[in-house]
Amino acid sequence: MARMKFLCDVERCINCNGCVIACKEGNKVPVGINRRRVVAINEGRPGEKSVSISCMHCADAPCIAVCPVKAIYQREDGIVLVNKDICIGCGYCFMACPFGAPQFPSGQVFGARGAMDKCTFCAGGPAETFSEKERKLYGQNRIAEGKPPLCAAMCSTKALLAGDADVISDIYRKRAFQRGSGAGAWGWDKAYQDK
Amino acid sequence: MNKSYIALWAVFLASSAIAATAGAVFCQDQLLFSPGHESVTAAFQQFSSLIVGDWQQNGRLFVEWQPALFRNIFFWTIVCVPLVFLVHYLAIGPKSFSHEKGEVFYFGVFTRLVHWVAAVFFSLLVLTGLTMVFGKLFGGGALVRSARYVHIVSALIFAIDAPVMFLIWVKDMLPKPYDIKWLFMMGGYLSKAKRPVPAGRFNAGQKMWFWLSTLGGGYMAWSGYRMFSFGAETGALRVAAIIHNFLGAALAGFFMIHLYMSLFAIKGSLKSMLTGYKPREEVEILHSRYHAD
Numbered sequence: 001m002a003r004m005k006f007l008c009d010v011e012r013c014i015n016c017n018g019c020v021i022a023c024k025e026g027n028k029v030p031v032g033i034n035r036r037r038v039v040a041i042n043e044g045r046p047g048e049k050s051v052s053i054s055c056m057h058c059a060d061a062p063c064i065a066v067c068p069v070k071a072i073y074q075r076e077d078g079i080v081l082v083n084k085d086i087c088i089g090c091g092y093c094f095m096a097c098p099f100g101a102p103q104f105p106s107g108q109v110f111g112a113r114g115a116m117d118k119c120t121f122c123a124g125g126p127a128e129t130f131s132e133k134e135r136k137l138y139g140q141n142r143i144a145e146g147k148p149p150l151c152a153a154m155c156s157t158k159a160l161l162a163g164d165a166d167v168i169s170d171i172y173r174k175r176a177f178q179r180g181s182g183a184g185a186w187g188w189d190k191a192y193q194d195k
Numbered sequence: 196m197n198k199s200y201i202a203l204w205a206v207f208l209a210s211s212a213i214a215a216t217a218g219a220v221f222c223q224d225q226l227l228f229s230p231g232h233e234s235v236t237a238a239f240q241q242f243s244s245l246i247v248g249d250w251q252q253n254g255r256l257f258v259e260w261q262p263a264l265f266r267n268i269f270f271w272t273i274v275c276v277p278l279v280f281l282v283h284y285l286a287i288g289p290k291s292f293s294h295e296k297g298e299v300f301y302f303g304v305f306t307r308l309v310h311w312v313a314a315v316f317f318s319l320l321v322l323t324g325l326t327m328v329f330g331k332l333f334g335g336g337a338l339v340r341s342a343r344y345v346h347i348v349s350a351l352i353f354a355i356d357a358p359v360m361f362l363i364w365v366k367d368m369l370p371k372p373y374d375i376k377w378l379f380m381m382g383g384y385l386s387k388a389k390r391p392v393p394a395g396r397f398n399a400g401q402k403m404w405f406w407l408s409t410l411g412g413g414y415m416a417w418s419g420y421r422m423f424s425f426g427a428e429t430g431a432l433r434v435a436a437i438i439h440n441f442l443g444a445a446l447a448g449f450f451m452i453h454l455y456m457s458l459f460a461i462k463g464s465l466k467s468m469l470t471g472y473k474p475r476e477e478v479e480i481l482h483s484r485y486h487a488d
Contacts, residue, residue: 010238041241049238053246062254066261068327069335086335088343090327091422095433096258098250104425110347112423186239190247 002164003078004121004143005192006152007172007185008052012159015040015050019151019160023054023119026150027139033103035119036151052151052160055080055101055119056191063093063102071116075123078165083126084115084137091116098190121162122149165192249430257433265440269328272448280455287387291462292477299478299485302471306363310468312356317408319349321450324443347423354416361409367396368406373484374399383481384460391483398481400456404449411442418442 015038023029023036036054041047057080064072064080071086072093082093082102093116094102104113124141127134134141142149152162161168172185302310326333326342333339373393382400383392392398397405418435421427427435457464461481467473478485 010235010242039242039245041238041245047238049242051242051246062258065258068261068266069330069333069339071335083335088327088330088335088340090343091425091432092261092436094425095429095436096254096261098247098254100246100429110344112344112347113425186242187246 002166004057004163005078005165005168005188006054006056006121007161007168007188009159009161009172009175010049010051010186011175011179012157013038013050013052014157014159015043015048016156018154018156019052022150022154027120027122028136029117029139030105033105033117035101035103035117051186052155053099053187054151055097055121056099056187057119057121058191059193062096062098066092066096068092073126079121079123079143080118081120081123081125081138082116082118084117085126087115089113089115099187119149122147249428253430253433253437257437260437261440265444266328268441268444269325269447272444273325273451276448276451277455280451280459283384284459287385289460289462290384290389290477290481292389292474292480294474294476296475296479298472299475300471301467301473301478304471307468307471309356309360309363313353313360313408316349316353316356317412317450319345320353321447323349325447328440328443347419350416350419353412357409357412357416364397364405368402370399370402371395371484374402389476389480391480393484394482395484396482400452404453407446407449411446415439415442415446 017038020034020036020038024034027035029035036052038050038052040050042049057074057078059078061072061074061080064074068090069086069088071084071088072080072082074080089104089112091102091104091113094100094104101118103117105115105117106113120138122140122142124130124134124144125138127137129141129144140150142153147153149162152160161171169185323342323346326339327346330339373395376393377399380392382394382398383390418439421435422432422439425432457468461477463474463477
């Protein structure tokens, strides 16, 4: 089965934050939660670069390892999802994640954190596909509709690629070959060491 | 007309020359970073320091320890400590003291009240804490989430109560030379004989429990608050979580020791914390230095 991955081409990303807005708006993510963010370096100077970052859907994901209630799981296609009915909001996944992906809404009880929220690769969640509950808790399920994630789909420069790892790495390889620079995609050596 | 154009042209040239010189002087380091020549590796390093940060320092440690180590420590603590006591109870048995020699007033009303508030909420902290540690067994969800809420509220009340308890007992809990002797003879609990053991108002075991539960409890409250509020750098949060787990296991262990001692090992020990009176014989043997102090 295809292994889903994100790839952000830093040579193309123009720090427009369109991916952040698309994700937030399309998935109706609450205020204060960003499933995706853009990090920029050397802003306003030569050598300015930016990278769009969210959950990397790692192989051997640290968040899955540290979760004390097994609320986080990985699908066959590599997508890492959280079950909000099981999550207790302890925050260990946030401490374990090297990419700062897990997000927490402020909860209703004593200001304690609610269930963890993070990028779903626009693959919904463990609730029934296309159900009201899934839409409300996890956002759209575009993967089930046969569409790419919102962020990558709307990326104006197609810096952000999402989908079958073989396909997107092939696109990236062609680009790198044509440009003659920018060999490795950011984060890949860390997130996908295994496969 | 022509002259004014030339003058304007001259001013324009002069100002651009000044600007270019100033640019070259002030932005010399930037001229070295023209877009064509910058290193991708350097950019990736900058991204890594911004996004991943100091994860390498203790993130790996946390990820390696949390899945198994913490749970194992808690598991063996709650299995081994009661097992040791079961063996002790069967092999040596509890101590009981007669009330015929009269009684000694040991705990005032306020002390008892403060103790029982701490006792109730500390018990809740241990139970809900263990529920979270073994959250997988309960399948997570509402039960474990509620345990987390109870943990937070209990911690708040314990954090108010514990300092009062600390102030009431701190003078009697200061270490004394004979405490070492008490530790070497394990407080006389390894023999059935009723020989006086060297202890003041509180013995060395009680002192260890006191310091661990007040100072350790204080650190638990502090680290717990950090984890609850995310009020620190992520690296500091990981350290807080790691120490919170180790210290929590130690506290759970000592909590069970305290339970065994007060409920089983010394008959009527629970009563002394309810009524405030201990049998005179018990004080003479288990707290032989109390009057001498």
